[in-house]
Amino acid sequence: MRPGGSPSPSKKASARDFRLFWWANAADALGTQASGAVLPLLLLGLGHSPQTAGLVAGLSLAAGLLLGPLAAVPADRGARKAIMVWSAAVAALAMGSIAVTLVVGHLTLPHLVVAVLVERFATACHDAASRGTVALVCPPGDQPRAVARLASADQGALVLGPALGGAAYQLFRALPFVADALSYAVVACCVRAMRTDLKAGDVPSDDPDNPGRSGDSDDGLLREAAAGLRLVRRRPLLRLVLTWVALVNGVAVTLYYSAVFVLERSGTGALPLGLVLAVTGAAGLAGSLAAPRAAARLGAARILIVVTWLLVPLTAALALADGPWTYGVLLGGISLLLPLPAVVLQARALLTTEPQLQARVGAVIATASGATAALAPVLAGLFADQVDSAVPALGCAALLVLLAAYTTRRAALTEAAA
Template identity: 65%
Template sequence: MERPASTALPSHLRSGTRDFRLLWWANAVDGLGSQASGAVLPLLLLGLGHSPQAVGVIAGVSTALGLLLGPLVAVPADRGARKRVMLGSAAVAALAMGGVTLALAAGDPPLGIVLAAVLVERVATACFEAAARGTVALVCPGPEQPRAVARLSAADQGALIVGPALGGALYQAARALPFLADALSYAVSALCVRAMRTDLTAPGPRSRGEGLVREGAAGLRLVRSSAPLRLVLVWSATVNLVVVALYFTAVFALQQGGHHGAVLGAVLAASGAAGLAGALAAPRVAKRFGAPRVVTGVTWLLVPLTGALATATGAWAYGVLFSLVCLLMPLASVVLQARALQATAPALQARTGAVLATATTGAAAVAPVLAGLLADRVSMAAPALLCGAALVPLAAHTSRRPVRGVLAGEAGR
């Protein structure tokens, strides 16, 4: 039956709803494929006879490339090439993972071929992510953006839960299958982006005489001058460092206690499920309590949880406490991501998002090194105690009246 005209949505809202569903599927399928192949890549390299050091170098170099290229790729995206960059990046990543699949089907490929394909895929993924960051603001009306961010975050959490298990099962059947699945996921993402009808250009004014690097730094300049964005950067970088450090501390402690991979997998699965629940609940929690209370309350609650992890001794204790941390974190992070969208003009979304992503990813990259150093040189409780100490000033900062006003949208600078 045809919908009555009095209740029909405006055409731009109908298109936005449809295009957000396409964006969600592109993000979810891409995340699932990336987690499936990423989980077994170290196993593949080790199985081909390469050392753990080589595996670490590949992971480190690919991450570094993403951090370096993201802000630069964001420039053409913000100039109006967002959809073309997303389509091209997904296609290149699909070809790279398809190449790995064919090489594995033919035998044992040299390290150079695998390394080249992984680096190409990492660069393409960084380009896709940089271009996609401004898409939510273009396909979702302002009031719907917190819910949209929560749904995208939930998709990421779901991929973290299902992806590694899927990759392990496929790898057990045939070592090329996880990479074939990843290649197909990029192809599906490209088709979803191609089917979107919303105008994704949102071109910004280009200053004459500015080079690529200076234009790429526009996002950094905006973050420095915007109180909401500075808060998002500081909070996200600090909490991501804490969560990753706590996870590796739990891994070190459980391994030292004689627990096997199944226990570690159960802890990871439980924490991923908790993160999924937190992301789904975030919009309702924010609507009921308000953004300032949610961010401040979550940050303060993380302090005793990290302290409790310093005294945990068994697998159950680590699993429950770390799951609580992962449940609480998305409640605040979804609120802050939505606030960042509201504080950024569409023509700067990609560049600003790249700056925030570089800070959080860099902090997460440092966390395992810091956790390992403290656990080895000081004590197993030291990383959690340091994390708790780092969260106290952050929680105090979010409790300040000016910061709460920024979270409530009362101040933009």
């Protein structure tokens, strides 16, 4: 039995269900990258400004910030599988509506915004529910490797998704959104086919993060959602994970949208842009695959400190980038380094969080990360319209200096967690 009362799956069932979960994650990531890479180009092609494209992207990223933590509560209570299946179905319908409208008629900005928001609401619920799945499907000893394999799938989607999305967009503008809709259908089928009981059980009554402790079981959904926040506040390692992931994710999104706007303004088409993003995805895939071995050899603290400092000059150099190949080389270097500490930190967080609270803890970290990611494209679009294009890279480099100083101070904590 697992802590909290949920049965451990057999090794064979665990391997089968993790494969299904991996394929669901890979399909989701591939479809999202294919459509997401061309969404700004679609908006620009429809005659909207970079500022509008950045605002739409920011709204889509912000859409899930509220629903994610709330959806984590029923997921931890036992509705994890149902939430993942139905949210994938809703997201498929939303992306399908964009594709159909592009085929048969004129796609309006309100329709596009509503469809993107619905898709983001649905995926926020899916992501919140999925965060506890690895701990329920995989034995503890296999969980770090499972996290690395899932991260590799995400990075592999970055290799194929933008290139396929850019090529498909060149052929017919609706194709990337058809692919995204189909990917969500694959997600729903794979999750539905999983046999492992995805119920984490009850939080022990003596756990200080039990929202129902001391006879206080009727305080409501918000109190239960706040259990993850309380745990993050209590545990230094989780605070470090939240800070690092949130800031680095915001920096990465800012650099991505800045590159899109600069390259589009210079006349670069969808296919070259997709190839640039594919190069960065290939570098990220290599970093994800190397992360577990690098952590075992160098230690989590050293990886975290060295990588964060190395990101500073690479990010600052983007201020001087003037073409797709320059962006490809610099963004590729950043993408190669990012997964090394990210995979290590996520694995440590997974191993130190009770299964009954993993969805809620993950939702807290994702909300902080999503908040920075939602602001990033808005700022990138604003800078592209009204300020020098070098400003986003220099601002991100300054933030990374502060983050590197913070992670250096927390080196002892990370070493202890490793």
